[in-house]
Amino acid sequence: MTVEDYLSEVIQRDGVAHITLIDPASQKPEESVRLAVAAAEGGTDAIMLGGSTDAGGYLLDMTAKMIKEKVKLPIILFPGNTTGFTTSADCVLFMSLLNSRDPNYIVGNQVQGAFTLYKVGMESIPMAYLVCEPGGTVGWVGDAKILPRKKPELAAAYALTGKYFGMRYTYLEAGSGADAPLPPEMIGTVKHVLKDSILIVGGGIRDGKSAAICAKAGADIIVTGTVIEKADNAKALTAEIVQGAKAGKKA
Ligand code: 1GP
Known part of the structure; x- marks a missing residue:
């Protein structure tokens, strides 16, 4: 089964x-x-591997291999540039930072990596990556024209553009370590235009309550990162966030 089919099944269930x-x-x-x-x-x-700085090469390869030995879940690559690729994963998000001012983040890095992906034959999912306020490190590194939190229609216009380009996933990103998750109005407006296309929401989600709000607003996939790096009990906190997201969707 592909990772995309697996995630669709989870979302359906x-x-x-x-x-x-x-x-x-x-x-x-x-x-x-x-x-x-x-x-x-x-x-x-699922486990997603990536980052904006120094997250590729040998360290990525070792990390993916070692996680694969211990965890049965799919490993998905979330590359910041061409160094963010390894054959030790199951799938790559073939993403374009649509609101970047730098063509390298829209299409340039992707062109450099395309033949490697072709030769390896790894599963890839086309994804519109949209960096919203505050944007964090990825906003700075990716030279994003940051999407304002109070202008959800701008994010929705970018999401629709990605959808019309054929991207099956859209990732609304507040930036890793953001003070707060994206507002529900923004998530809801984007999901409204995306309809059945998959919406990922991440950045600043730290507990079950905020995961529930994002899920209820329209997120199909919730991503959390920073919070478990700092948690005393990463298992318990993950469980709280997972349960919160599911409860939010049912509410
Ligand atoms: C970053 O959206 C992800 O790309 C996760 O953000 O680290 O704030 O959870 P956090």
Whole structure:
């Protein structure tokens, strides 16, 4: 089964899926494995590997291989540039930062990586990546024309553009470590135009309550990263977020 089909099944069954983002550059591979195991035990549906700076190459490769030995969940690549690719994963988000001012983040890095992906034959999911306020490191690195939180129609216009380009996923990103998740009005406006296309929401989600609000507003997939890196009990916190998201969808 493809990762895309697997996630669609989870969304159909539970209303919402949860993905744990691990930045291979934030800790040693052994620690990344510990976080991935805890997240899996807490009920996350997949592990995503990526980051804006230094998250590729050998460290990414080692981290993916070591997680694969211990965790049965799909490993999805979330590349910041061409270095964010390894054959040790199951799937890559073939993403374009549509609201970047730098063509390298819209299409340039993708052109450089396309033949590698073609030769390897890994599953890829076309994705519109939209960086919203505050935007964090990825907004700075990706030279994004940050989408304002109070202008959901601008985010919706970008999401529709991605959908008309044929992108099956849209990722609304507040930036890793954002002070707060994206507003429900923004999530709802984007999901309204996307209809059946998959909407991922991430950045600043730290507990079950905020996961519930994002899911209720229209997120199909919730991504959390920073929060488990800092958690005393990563398994329990993941479980709270996963359960919160599901409860929010049913509410
Ligand atoms: C970043 O949206 C993800 O790409 C996750 O953000 O680290 O704030 O959970 P956090």
